[in-house]
Amino acid sequence: MELVVEGNVFFEGRPRKLSLGIEDGIIVSVKKVIKGVRTADFGDRLVLPGAVDAHVHFRDPGMTHKEDFLSGTTAAACGGVTTVLDMPNTRPPVISLADLNDKLASVRGRAGVDFGLFLGLTGRGQAERAAPLAAGYKLYMGSTTGDLLVDDYFLLPGILAPLAGTGRPVAVHAEDETMLRARKAVPRDPLTYDEARPPESEESAVRRFLGALGGNRGHVCHLSSRGALELLRPAKAGPSDGKAGGGAPSVPAREGAGPQTAPTCEVTPHHLLLDAKDHNGLGALGKMNPPLRKRDQREALWNAFLDGRIDCLASDHAPHLEEEKDQGFAEAPAGVPGTETMVPLMMTFVKDGRLPVERLVDAACARPSEIFGLPAGRIAVGMPAHLAVYDLHELRVVRGKRLNSKCAWSPFEGREACFPKAVFLRGRRIVDDWEPSVSPGEGVFQTGKARALAK
Numbered sequence: 383m384e385l386v387v388e389g390n391v392f393f394e395g396r397p398r399k400l401s402l403g404i405e406d407g408i409i410v411s412v413k414k415v416i417k418g419v420r421t422a423d424f425g426d427r428l429v430l431p432g433a434v435d436a437h438v439h440f441r442d443p444g445m446t447h448k449e450d451f452l453s454g455t456t457a458a459a460c461g462g463v464t465t466v467l468d469m470p471n472t473r474p475p476v477i478s479l480a481d482l483n484d485k486l487a488s489v490r491g492r493a494g495v496d497f498g499l500f501l502g503l504t505g506r507g508q509a510e511r512a513a514p515l516a517a518g519y520k521l522y523m524g525s526t527t528g529d530l531l532v533d534d535y536f537l538l539p540g541i542l543a544p545l546a547g548t549g550r551p552v553a554v555h556a557e558d559e560t561m562l563r564a565r566k567a568v569p570r571d572p573l574t575y576d577e578a579r580p581p582e583s584e585e586s587a588v589r590r591f592l593g594a595l596g597g598n599r600g601h602v603c604h605l606s607s608r609g610a611l612e613l614l615r616p617a618k619a620g621p622s623d624g625k626a627g628g629g630a631p632s633v634p635a636r637e638g639a640g641p642q643t644a645p646t647c648e649v650t651p652h653h654l655l656l657d658a659k660d661h662n663g664l665g666a667l668g669k670m671n672p673p674l675r676k677r678d679q680r681e682a683l684w685n686a687f688l689d690g691r692i693d694c695l696a697s698d699h700a701p702h703l704e705e706e707k708d709q710g711f712a713e714a715p716a717g718v719p720g721t722e723t724m725v726p727l728m729m730t731f732v733k734d735g736r737l738p739v740e741r742l743v744d745a746a747c748a749r750p751s752e753i754f755g756l757p758a759g760r761i762a763v764g765m766p767a768h769l770a771v772y773d774l775h776e777l778r779v780v781r782g783k784r785l786n787s788k789c790a791w792s793p794f795e796g797r798e799a800c801f802p803k804a805v806f807l808r809g810r811r812i813v814d815d816w817e818p819s820v821s822p823g824e825g826v827f828q829t830g831k832a833r834a835l836a837k
């Protein structure tokens with residue numbers, strides 16, 4: 383065997399002492415003992431699948447002073463993420479098959495991990511033609527970075543109808559623009575920003591989105607409110623109902639997921655872990671769309687994440703430079719970096735026993751791979767050897783300056799996190815003793831399979 387990786391390997395639903403035999407970047411054997419030309423023995427450390435971050439903004443092309451494909455994918459790799467799906471609100475935006483081809487030609491030589499690209503929906507450019515190349519479609523119902531807003535909701539069914547046959551998911555930024563415009567008060571901190579873009583605006587947008595979906599598979603991005611969650615995944619009566627945050631999950635992953643065509647959803651670490659009130663002092667560094675919410679909303683999200691009603695974890699990595707954030711809350715651009723800290727932050731809850739590792743692997747690896755039809759997210763014979771190795775006894779403090787994003791700050795500054803000690807992309811080590819060794823162009827473009835969701 384070319385390469386053998388030994389450790390506490392997450393295989394068939396739980397970690398166990400195993401060896402992975404790897405040839406040509408593919409896992410070809412999973413056994414107790416395998417003899418290899420080279421062996422990487424990680425002892426008792428956790429060997430998990432590389433994560434899939436289905437929501438990143440690498441700002442490339444057009445805003446590469448904030449991030450570019452190489453810095454973004456390097457940050458992802460150092461956070462144990464081996465596949466990213468990049469959003470279309472770049473300059474120029476990606477709204478046609480030609481745009482998608484241009485962006486692919488521009489970024490492919492600089493990708494250090496596997497990647498897919500979203501296509502932005504505007505109602506103008508024959509989006510269905512881009513289906514073979516797009517990871518999915520992105521619909522902006524509320525205004526945010528870029529100018530891809532669709533705010534005439536009567537047009538939605540007509541925009542979405544031609545996409546139904548393509549099998550690609552429609553991911554939505556759900557904030558009801560008509561409600562955002564109705565608010566006049568100028569926000570000055572995360573708390574007043576939560577009031578200016580309230581949870582009800584997300585709930586309203588999700589309701590409109592579900593009504594317009596037709597035969598499409600919907601995916602709600604960065605879920606932030608209990609109201610929208612209830613529309614997507616009504617809480618079951620039982621122990622998880624109304625429980626205050628932090629308890630053990632009472633329902634195994636996926637049970638709450640509903641029928642095959644049910645819309646899926648994601649949540650960000652910042653909406654799970656940061657509170658508009660407690661973290662109001664973040665100022666503009668705590669400004670993102672949708673905003674940070676207060677405790678009751680956050681606890682509802684955490685419980686739904688634990689019990690599997692929220693499918694995925696995604697970072698919504700949206701870097702801006704500190705000087706851009708420094709211009710005062712109202713003027714500062716919205717968005718925070720997060721792909722490098724996403725899994726490492728959640729690993730601390732695995733360590734504490736508050737988050738089962740199987741739920742984290744499901745949410746960060748398996749589920750996004752299933753939703754977007756990606757060859758990733760699972761350790762099994764025949765799968766690419768994308769692996770991330772974690773030592774729960776080696777926690778590090780998040781320091782923005784030491785992260786790999788160009789923006790060099792983090793809303794989680796000072797928090798403990800468990801960064802991966804080693805990361806493999808197709809069997810090659812792209813992170814070694816916490817140091818990146820990504821190779822530009824090594825990341826493979828993934829189109830996703832246009833198929834129904836397997837459950």
Ligand SMILES: [Zn+2]
Pocket residue numbers: 437439469698700
């Ligand atoms: Zn986003």
